Amino acid sequence: MDETCSLRDEYQQTIMHALWLCNQAKSVWKSELHFSELYKIAHRSFMDLLDSIFEQGSSFSVTLFSTISWCLWQHKNKLREHQSMWPLQEISRRAKELVLEFFEIHQRPSNPVRCAPFVKWSPLLVGLYKANFDAALFDNNELAGLSVVVRDSSGNIMGALSQKIARPQFVEHAEALVARSAVTLVKELMLFQVCFEGDC
Known part of the structure; x- marks a missing residue:
């Protein structure tokens, strides 16, 4: 897969393009059905897109969207700097693994809080x-x-x-x-x- 964007010179300053409209970004988002459906809506800006994500009402979706967005941004930066990176076709899977790990850790029952024993003041014994x-x-x-x-x-x-x-x-x-x-x-x-x- 060609991991460079043919339209990057025209849209290089647009976050909406870099993280959503770019063909490479689309290939990642469309691998997730609940995000793929959002391409049926004409979002005017990235904030408009975020509103649609929040309207889904799922904390998992919001977290996954944020993680994939971060991964795409990292991917573009590392591509520009000629650094090693995840292949585009692996971004969705790896982002989901990170999110699942996050939720697993934060949903584990915490250790019971041990209350300190009540300490009542008492005077010194006579002679002390x-x-x-x-x-x-x-x-x-x-x-x-x-x-x-x-x-x-x-x-x-x-x-x-x-x-x-x-x-x-x-x-x-x-x-x-x-x-x-x-x-x-x-x-x-x-x-x-x-x-x-x-x-x-």
Whole structure:
């Protein structure tokens, strides 16, 4: 089959010609019956043709039409650049295979969503302590802030720390520094049964 278009010089800027009216394009579309029937209608533009496709009311037809159109466009570009491409007579079959694969994948039942177990807050047991720590990097200067607060099971503050340091290169570095400061503060307070909690 001759894969060049004898009228391409006259119609080279027309999408309607390149993807629908060109004899090579027709040979692809007419291999699909539900698209072949559309040649009985005089479409004024490619958008007019698209309206007819959407009126068919089938998502499969719309997807197949889009895929074949894309394949034809690729075919013409690769032909012009002398690149390897699918033969015209295989475009319809291969496009349909792509669409069927797409629908098969997207119609598979998804894995059931596992809901996270409900977590209810509860206070610390008597005799336990919690150390909360966080780090913040400031955009307007080269500083970072470290803060730690230690509370007992009743929420009373046993100790706290807040300091500014030279801004580390990475956020992870700042988080590691504030975690170390939390451990140091707890040791200085002579506390042993401590739960540490940070945002990192």
